[in-house]
Amino acid sequence: MSTTPTVHFEAASTLAVVVSSHEPLLFLSDDLKIIAASASFCRAFDIDPTSVPGKKLGELGQGEWAMPKLESLLKATASRSADIQAYEIDLKRPNRATRQLVVNAQTLDDGDVEHIRLLVAVTDVTDARAEARLKDDLARDKAILLQEVQHRVANSLQIIASVLMQSARRVQSEEARGHLHNAHHRVMSIAALQRQLSTSPGGSVELRTYLKQLCQSLGASMIADPSRLSIHVSADDSAVEADVSVSLGLIVTELVINALKHAFPDERTGTVMIDYRSSGRDWTLAVADNGIGMAAGRDAPKAGLGTGIVEALVKNLDGEITLSDAGPGTMVTIGHQESAGFQANLSPFVYAR
Template sequence: MAAQPPTESEDAALSMTMAVVASSPAPLLMLDGTLNIVAASTSFCAAFGIDPATAPGSDVFALGAGEWNIPQLRSLLDATVSDAAKVDSYEMELRRPGCEDRCLVIQAQRFAYLDLEHTWLLVAVSDVTQARADKRSKDEALAQNRVLLQEVRHRVANSLQIIASVLLQNARRTPSEETRTHLRDAHNRVMSVAALERQLSAADDGDEDVPLHAYFTRLCESIASSMIADPDQLSLAVEGGDGVVPARVSVSLGLIVTELVINALKHAFPEGRRGKITVDYEFRGPNWTLCVCDNGVGMPSDPALVHTGLGTSIVQALAKQLQASVEVEPAHPGTKVSIEHTQIALVDDDAKPPRPALVVERPAA
């Protein structure tokens, strides 16, 4: 059946639509069912170097020097005319001889008037060239910063090892046992921070997440190599932790593990006592628990002998940053320190009494 001529009402609506399109501050095109231009906004013509007087009636793919004749765009507009698809966001490169390439986002909407015999397309064109260039520049800057960060971490780790060596040499030379103990503690802490920096530098391949099991394993190997003289007598193991956390979280968790392991090595195994320290990390959805447990001599039975120190303050501060609570309890034998983060209360947790936010350091025997 032949198409009916537009009615008076349709002519009025069409004229109004054409006027709106022509005056639009955004680049717009109105096309008929054969993809010829019915109206083009002044902003479109100005943006893409099109003569406003010659645009109406032209084939959209013949605009300019033919740079709009892109097969993918033709297919998408044909599909939109037939109502088989809707071009919500099609990104394309516009290449015109003698001009810089431009990145465009095309949106096309089919609509019909009254008798449904006349089909029209409204095509919106957004120039995102600068936005894409900015994103590329940002990505390049981030990549450069990542390389610089790895280099800084590597240099910091080397510098920390030098400082640790100086501290250890001074500890060996000093006649004061108290000074020697303080210097060795400082040496161990500096070495642990150096180990953290090395692990983060090795793990940072561009991803923001750090696999915890491998991270804890390498960290504990570094601590053990510097503080455990006989691995057959005293061992340090990592269990659980099959998951990933953001790098910033891994730093805090690594420091907590370091402080708790050092504390256990110092106090849990006096007089050459044999034993084991275990680091365990468990995920339960958004909730998690970090445990450092030893099978050493346990906590003093006399509360007067229990005291807090620098390590306790560090663990408490780091746990607070992670919105976690800290608990110390007997392990029979030994001691278990748990850092627990609860974002969603589980049914089984309702019956449990609240855990005190307390960590203690045991005095040397």
């Protein structure tokens, strides 16, 4: 029985699929003559469909498809010695913008065992690439603008802090002076964060660097004799989002201010230690001193603005506060725990002063 009708039927089916395809397709012989082109290919590249059959690929249009490298790869694909997958080309036509194309090609058995056929898919990615470049440019410009804004905010905060310090020197009331000093320290906490954000990629804050900068600033403004009092920071490699770092920075500011004010009376020497540890979404922040410890009964200081600020910030972080005797001194531990069994090892931190 002759197989010719079957072969003709399969070839006709292939042609029908190619011509009606919504994707730009070419059906080529092994010598790169065009057997058929999809209507979508002709529309996309402004080619007269009636002029296509029988032409070689390099003869299409005004010769813009005559690309030696592409032809070489197609011939290698036809001989099964190569494979074209996502090969990128630039289609250059007179008086038209260059188009960026992605070409995929594979051999196709359409029933004619004596001849190799190639099915070539051509995708115009010009607009997609332009959109991607635009998004990259916008993201880069946004990052530069954000960095500049953060830098200017940090400078403005420094000016505000300076004004607060000058005002504190002029006022007569000790209570007013204390409030101005506290406001100054809180502003400096945010200024330190802004400086860190301006140099941090992706808006995240590396806590070790941030906390060290913050405590250096607090020490410079509150410790008159560094040989008597000092602040030490210990932290792992954690990086957190900016809003979290704001809360943590303000908490540290309030607790360090409180320790420096109340833990070392009568020229007592000592150290304030800050430690931060995390594991996954769990974290622990501890601020401890080796001062006089917690007062009890009527000698205990009344809760002030700083205490309210810390409690509000901890609540915002879904954390819990623990106040304990550090023997000597006091330790405030703030923890956020989602995983069972997380326990930061803080004992070496407390006693290694």
